[in-house]
Amino acid sequence: MKIIKSLLMGASLAMVASAASVSYAATSGNTLATVDPEADRLALQSYFQKRFPKVQVEDYVNGIYALDAPSREQWQDIEEFPPYEFDIEEGEELFNEAFANGKSYADCFANGGIGIRQNFPRWDEAQGQVVTLELAINQCREANNEKALGWKKGKIAKISAYMAFTSRDNVFDVQIPNDDAKAAYLDGKQSFYTRRGQLNMSCANCHVAGANILIRADLPGPTLGQVTHFPVFRSKWGELGTLQRRYGGCQKNVRGEPQKTQGDKFRNLEFFQTYMSNGLVVNGPGSRK
Amino acid sequence: MAKGILRAKAKAKGGNTVVKIMAKHDMETGNRKDKSGNKIPANYIQTLSVAYNGKTVMESNMGTAISKNPYLSFTFVGGAKGDELQMTWTEITGATATETAKIK
Numbered sequence: 001m002k003i004i005k006s007l008l009m010g011a012s013l014a015m016v017a018s019a020a021s022v023s024y025a026a027t028s029g030n031t032l033a034t035v036d037p038e039a040d041r042l043a044l045q046s047y048f049q050k051r052f053p054k055v056q057v058e059d060y061v062n063g064i065y066a067l068d069a070p071s072r073e074q075w076q077d078i079e080e081f082p083p084y085e086f087d088i089e090e091g092e093e094l095f096n097e098a099f100a101n102g103k104s105y106a107d108c109f110a111n112g113g114i115g116i117r118q119n120f121p122r123w124d125e126a127q128g129q130v131v132t133l134e135l136a137i138n139q140c141r142e143a144n145n146e147k148a149l150g151w152k153k154g155k156i157a158k159i160s161a162y163m164a165f166t167s168r169d170n171v172f173d174v175q176i177p178n179d180d181a182k183a184a185y186l187d188g189k190q191s192f193y194t195r196r197g198q199l200n201m202s203c204a205n206c207h208v209a210g211a212n213i214l215i216r217a218d219l220p221g222p223t224l225g226q227v228t229h230f231p232v233f234r235s236k237w238g239e240l241g242t243l244q245r246r247y248g249g250c251q252k253n254v255r256g257e258p259q260k261t262q263g264d265k266f267r268n269l270e271f272f273q274t275y276m277s278n279g280l281v282v283n284g285p286g287s288r289k
Numbered sequence: 290m291a292k293g294i295l296r297a298k299a300k301a302k303g304g305n306t307v308v309k310i311m312a313k314h315d316m317e318t319g320n321r322k323d324k325s326g327n328k329i330p331a332n333y334i335q336t337l338s339v340a341y342n343g344k345t346v347m348e349s350n351m352g353t354a355i356s357k358n359p360y361l362s363f364t365f366v367g368g369a370k371g372d373e374l375q376m377t378w379t380e381i382t383g384a385t386a387t388e389t390a391k392i393k
Binding site for chain 2: 081083
């Protein structure tokens with residue numbers, strides 16, 4: 001009964017907020033003219049600081065483990081021998097392997113692809129779209145006559161894990177250089193706050209109002225700092241997976257039709273979420289329940 | 290030295306040594322099927338034992354219930370910083386090897 005009450009409380013908190021038709025942790029507007037990403041980012045930090053006064057903003061990179069002590073203990077035990085360790089090693093090998101034409105990933109990325117995770121996702125003016133790290137990896141492959149990798153797991157996740165690992169402690173600083181980029185940010189923000197699926201829940205229901213509130217046997221993590229540790233070794237998967245693998249999974253969790261991996265919607269959502277974590281550091285790859 | 294399949298961390302503390310080992314191994318049960326529907330042949334670690342100063346301090350019998358990349362943690366009485374542990378594993382195929390780890 002405690003659990004049901006918790007979920008209802010989360011749901012009703014969300015209803016009150018959306019009745020006000022203002023995203024309660026993102027006080028700026030919902031149109032291109034009125035949206036203010038910096039105001040949203042600061043409002044989100046302020047929301048979580050009010051709710052969890054003892055938690056430092058930089059600790060949010062550890063997600064729910066920053067908020068819940070028992071889970072944190074279990075996670076720290078696991079981190080003694082991180083389950084993603086082998087994946088980083090394999091990722092390094094894959095990253096260094098040359099393409100058939102003699103080139104490699106180092107040729108596609110700044111600084112040879114080392115220590116650059118914090119630059120993604122970024123608005124690419126020439127392409128007119130948001131480019132995520134995984135998209136850049138596959139674009140690099142295709143530019144060099146290699147077949148694209150699957151988006152959600154396996155090789156792409158391992159390469160992404162290695163690249164994240166070399167970037168640990170670098171600070172995220174997503175830029176919104178013009179109105180087109182702002183429109184992408186707005187699209188991501190709208191996705192984040194829109195209810196979907198048979199359960200009619202939005203990302204915000206679980207990860208803003210519902211953060212650290214039991215939903216069945218899980219505690220959703222806060223959306224602040226949520227993307228910094230990806231790709232993630234999720235115990236449930238028993239393996240590494242990318243952020244957008246989880247996006248699809250979350251949408252299925254609310255019994256909705258999952259949107260296209262690395263499609264516009266997911267890339268804009270990742271753009272929005274990463275902007276909200278600006279100022280926090282890369283700590284990927286991570287491990288989660 | 291060729292990289293083995295075991296990654297070990299051993300720490301001596303207060304007369305005991307705490308050992309954590311993770312093995313890089315698929316632990317194929319023999320029941321999984323590949324894309325064509327054929328069973329992937331079984332290959333898993335059957336025994337993993339650790340010896341210190343010639344004496345066995347931990348012996349484990351594994352099987353199909355142990356999942357991929359098995360992780361073990363145990364404590365034994367004794368052990369000192371700088372000493373070595375001998376870790377021996379055998380697969381059901383008969384393959385076997387001994388790897389060493391230093392106690393910190």
